[in-house]
Amino acid sequence: MSSPQSRPGDPQITPELVSEHGLSPSEYQKIQGILEREPSYTELGVFSAMWSEHCGYKNSKRMLKLLPTKAPWVIQGPGENAGVIDIGDDLALVFKIESHNHPSAVEPYQGAATGVGGILRDIFTMGARPIAVLDSLRFGDLNSGRVRYLFSGVVQGVGDYGNCVGIPNIGGEVYFDKGYEGNPIVNAMCLGLMKKDSLIKGEAEGVGNLLVAVGTATGRDGIHGATFASEELNEDSQSSRPQVQVGDPFTEKLLLEASLELIHSGYITGIQDMGAAGITSSAAEMGGRSGNGVEINIDWVPVREPNMTPYEILLSESQERMLVVVKTGHLKEVQAILNKWELEADEIGCVTNDGLFRVTEENKTVAAIPCLALTEGCPTYEREGKESPEIKSLRSKDLSHLKIKSSGYENIFLDLLGSANIGSKRWLYNQYDTTVRTNTVIAPGEADAGVIRLRESNKAIAATTDCNGRYVYLNPRMGAKAAVAEAARNLVCVGALPMAVTNNLNFGNPLKSEIYYQFREAVLGMSEACKLFETPVTGGNVSFYNETSSTPIYPTPVIGMVGIIDDIKHLTRPFFQESGDEILLLGNNTDELGGSEYLYVSEDLVAGEPPIVDLLAERQLQHSVLSMISKGLLQSAHDLSEGGLACALAESAFGNETNPFGVDVVLQDRLEPIPLFFGEAQGRIIVSCKKHSGNQVLQTAKNHGVPCRLIGEVVPASSGFRIAGRTVSVELDIETMSDRFFNAIPDLMNQKNDP
Amino acid sequence: MKVAIITFPGSNCDYDLYKCVQLVGGNPEFLWHRDSSLGKVDAVMLPGGFSYGDYLRAGAIAAMSPIMAAVKEFADHGGPVLGICNGFQVLCEANLLPGALLPNTSLLFASKEVTLSVENNSTIFTDLYESDRSLRMPIAHAEGNYYADEETLERLEEDGRVMFRYLGPQGKPTNESNPNGSANHIAGIINTKGNVMGMMPHPERAVETILGSVDGLDLFKSLLNHISASKRV
């Protein structure tokens, strides 16, 4: 193996330097073994980035292997820029989720914006046109000025970027809980659509083909971002952080158009985003996948700043850049396409046959490492996992003694409707363009999942993101199952058949046994649920080290799920349609309050056993609802989640502000009022149907073996909201309720105090 | 009806407009901002989006594009020109319409459905609307706060050149229902000759029942009718 020379100015490699690069002594030994010599400083940087958690998945890979990834409709599973499924009519759906938690904690606006930018590139580099974005967010309590600053910055960043590129936002979620105080979670999901035969992969095919850098010139921003994302945040993070990356959605839009044109031109064989670890990872991964090698001539890389070293150029994470493999002899044509879009394209190297990731500077080799050693060769670990005793005792807390406060059920109900977690998210999604591209048929706030129609057929695509971190915190395996079950239930409620999953595993430091325990349990729960729902996992992302001063976030395995509505006329919404319609409840009310929003709001408590998920019952429930929808029986369908039955009824009643209704519901359950109204038992859906067709609904449920009963009827808004149990009845007027619901977040955001 | 849809770098409603023109039976054609001539077209439309990333001021850099000289000439000869959202901003920056679009007073991007009054239904863009009709259609912009000096505003009002206003739930314009702080609740205006119109809301997003509203259809149909009528003459 040709040895690279060390460059003047390169620091001496010492154990300290190795450790600053996030590599353990044994990993360093492994590097020496691979190279059969000492690495150069540049090579150390390259290994550090590629073997970081972010790029190498070293602490997660083994567990991720347990997830189901196959189904007849899966065209591309994990391993590429994004997953791909076959949706019929010669069309393929491409989708993926990505986190930008660490950058957003430091600079919320740019962190979130560049997160959206990255996930869009993952989609269009597969050859697909992005058709929708979703965002899954977590913050601390909005009573803190700092949290409001992070929240508004992140929302603006997500919005501005997607709005400018022109991709509608169709949904997502946001939770506020002290458990996320120092570490917001910012996950962005993107869906793309393409003709099946346009699929292109991130592979460096064809020895002698050119490597071409496209887009923005390389600067010093984000150097070591991948390593940074693989560490905990502490007070020093403000100063030791890498230069913040600034997003440029305008250039992204041009890149998007140019890339799709390039892919269709036939002049290129591969294309990949320069994401985490920049040129290094894109080149090494493309080389690794094809089994070829890559050579990069560092002097040819266009740079934005003077005197950049190979180390800096290789590790920069400047945004809006792509690496393209151009067929020999076609550089001119490629440049012409890019120039039309006002972009630059520069040859920076070529595909070789020696399997090496080789970098030269003024004809001298500065790095020469086998591509596969950088990618597949990343060491992987299975850590020790042990449940934290504190969490265990929280979970076993006896909740039966809880008495309701003297303020009464009405006030509890209003407090829940006015909580940031249950109240309307309009403040946020009114900053997102949801209707551009004129295909959005269900926008955020209009149903349990977002829906995009396909102009090419009668079908529509539904998508959702879900995860209740409190449940996962209290019981990781059950909580992860709940996340999958809720995602599927949300899709079913709009009339879609769940098809596949992308996931974002947001956790603390995996080297801690209690965190690794959460991680392992969550993956096991997700795996079990995805198998049962036949929704294979086609990709995802792992974000560890979400901790500030050693306090980890709630473990938050976000599920992004996509589904297909076979015929758009079956599209179903959660809102009641007409006075006199019958309201039915599918599933059972149970005495479960653990991890509920009620406990958080009324008792300031996150404790107890989270609601149990019965996967088989859940699947039957979902099949029965899909069958009711396809028979045209339902006027509305809405899944029960945070805030339980009472809050779900409220949302169905007046969630559509232009057409509000009241309800009159009577429940015969032998349950205390609190768990009956506000408990979050899983596996429940409320549906409404035309007067006198309740029997057909009951019959369908019965055929599927699903418990179902008539609980009341839709009444005019002026008649108010009444939900009655055996002992207690709660009555409120719609205006009061709707006021609390819609002003929940604006009221919190309008507080003034120091950020 | 041959309609030129101008695409600037960063336009993102160009395709939506294309589909919409097709839907009403027109014949759309994309022109690139670097083109210098329009060719033979019956109308010109400037789509929404973020031309040049909205950098400097929304629409400012696009207004300097080579094609805009041709658009001006076309408008000077009475050719119909419609600017939607970013297109409206470009028309103001290019001095084809008076005034300017400032950042929304909320300083936030505003995306939602609004209700509009039709203030003047005797133009080539609006003559199929009944005068008391109110329209539902989406807005999606960060800079829709229409501004002009007092004198200009008075003239716009007196000449009936305010085309649309944002309405509140009671069917009247109110400060609460004005989504961006625009002067006199203005959502769209037309030039003195009545052939150049700009508006912030998106009529092209309200042309199919499945999209939630069809209130934008008559705008495009009005223009189409006008053009075929003038061709028959």
Next chain:
Amino acid sequence: MSRIRLEIRIVPRPGLLDPEGKAIQSGLQSLNYTDIHEVRVGKILLIELDADSTQDAINQATSMCQRLLANPVTEDFLIKLHEDSENSE
């Protein structure tokens, strides 16, 4: 020809509502800076260009402002030689 650095200030015309200035003022007031009477927000462009002379550079910049950089309906501009680089805290 020499390399000249200019700064161009573009500020909203007096009398024009300046919502960003208002928002900043109220943000500052809620942080207890109560003695603030007004905040106005504008843009500053730092431009480095080649020109025959300072005067030539200023003339060029003036024409840039008139043609593109400032909107005469809403903004005033002021061109100055750029003295020196920013300091941070």
Next chain:
Amino acid sequence: MSRIRLEIRIVPRPGLLDPEGKAIQSGLQSLNYTDIHEVRVGKILLIELDADSTQDAINQATSMCQRLLANPVTEDFLIKLHEDSENSE
């Protein structure tokens, strides 16, 4: 106490990508101002406040910048006494 006018200039840190500056530069170039090497865009705040002395005003402004006005991660700031009003063309 006297009424003091300050100007605060807030510009992106050197090295940070400034996409707006880039777009303006290319806009100017297409209007044939071809001798431009760089454009960077920042904000300028004109603040009028009551303070005991100029130094007091500057101290206050420095703390405003640190707490709210400038983003320490991406921006540098510079505070000066405001000389006089803007002129337009």
